[in-house]
Amino acid sequence: MAAWPGVSVVLACCMSILSGTEPAACATVRHDARSVVAPAVMADVPPDWSQHGIASWYGTRLQKGRATASGETFDPDALTAAHPRLPLGTRLRVHSRRTGRSVVVTVNDRGPYFGHRIIDLSAGAARRLGILSAGATTVDIEPAREEDEVASAPR
Numbered sequence: 001m002a003a004w005p006g007v008s009v010v011l012a013c014c015m016s017i018l019s020g021t022e023p024a025a026c027a028t029v030r031h032d033a034r035s036v037v038a039p040a041v042m043a044d045v046p047p048d049w050s051q052h053g054i055a056s057w058y059g060t061r062l063q064k065g066r067a068t069a070s071g072e073t074f075d076p077d078a079l080t081a082a083h084p085r086l087p088l089g090t091r092l093r094v095h096s097r098r099t100g101r102s103v104v105v106t107v108n109d110r111g112p113y114f115g116h117r118i119i120d121l122s123a124g125a126a127r128r129l130g131i132l133s134a135g136a137t138t139v140d141i142e143p144a145r146e147e148d149e150v151a152s153a154p155r
Contacts, residue, residue, distance in 0.1 A: 045087065045143050047143060049142065051119075053139070054137070054138060055096075055117065055136065055137060056119075056121070057136075058076075058112075058122070059126075060076070063076065064076055068109040069082075069088060074109070074122075076123040078122055079106065079122065079124055079128070080109065080122045080124075081119050081120060082108075082109035082111035083107045083111075083118075088107055091105070091143070091144035092105055092144055093142050093145070094139050094140075095139060096138075097138045097139065098137045098138065099131060101128065101129045101130050103125050103129050117136065
């Protein structure tokens with residue numbers, strides 16, 4: 001199967017559909033005008049779950065108004081994010097290690113699909129974190145708690 005790398009993905013999706021498991025695991029999403037087979041979505045996000053890595057931002061005029069994976073219209077000024085596996089609608093607290101700022105975002109899209117980045121933030125969220133000019137930075141992400149503010153000052 002090495003000669004046909006996409007065959008294993010198609011085969012896995014077909015087996016998933018035939019077995020009656022969640023078909024969303026094999027959904028195709030569009031991000032930056034290219035189709036990508038989405039990875040399986042996490043069923044639940046444990047309260048102690050966290051992720052550390054590189055975040056980038058997106059939200060140029062070309063993307064404004066396009067549909068996100070959740071079906072919402074993309075608004076670059078909204079506090080939203082794209083994550084490859086977390087359930088759409090998940091609220092996350094994103095903390096920039098460089099600036100010390102935090103922001104709470106809602107996952108409404110899939111991505112990032114570039115390099116080893118763990119999350120794509122809307123331009124509005126990147127602005128709140130103070131990372132707009134940097135383009136990408138190291139962050140810690142965790143599920144948001146009810147008492148988390150939309151944006152917080154440096155720790």
